[in-house]
Amino acid sequence: MTTEKKLLCPQCKIASLYVKDELGERILVYVDRNGTIIFKNPETKFNALDMSEVYCLGCSWHGSPKRLVKY
DSSP, X not given: OOOOOBOBOTTTOOOOEEEEBTTSOEEEEXXXXXXXXXXXXTTOOOSXXXXXXXXXXXXXXXXXXXXXXXX
């Protein structure tokens, strides 16, 4: 388990996020304090990803990773 600080959903304040690949499948990620999107499972196979929008697993929020908040 990492102790690295993660950015949070601005609506529900959790770090569990996902991005979608070109087939619409969810790829679990989190975003570190530097704004870098990091895959929860680094061995995940995926097609082309849209990294410009992240989706929260806890609520209906989605948007730019730049809109995530620090806690």
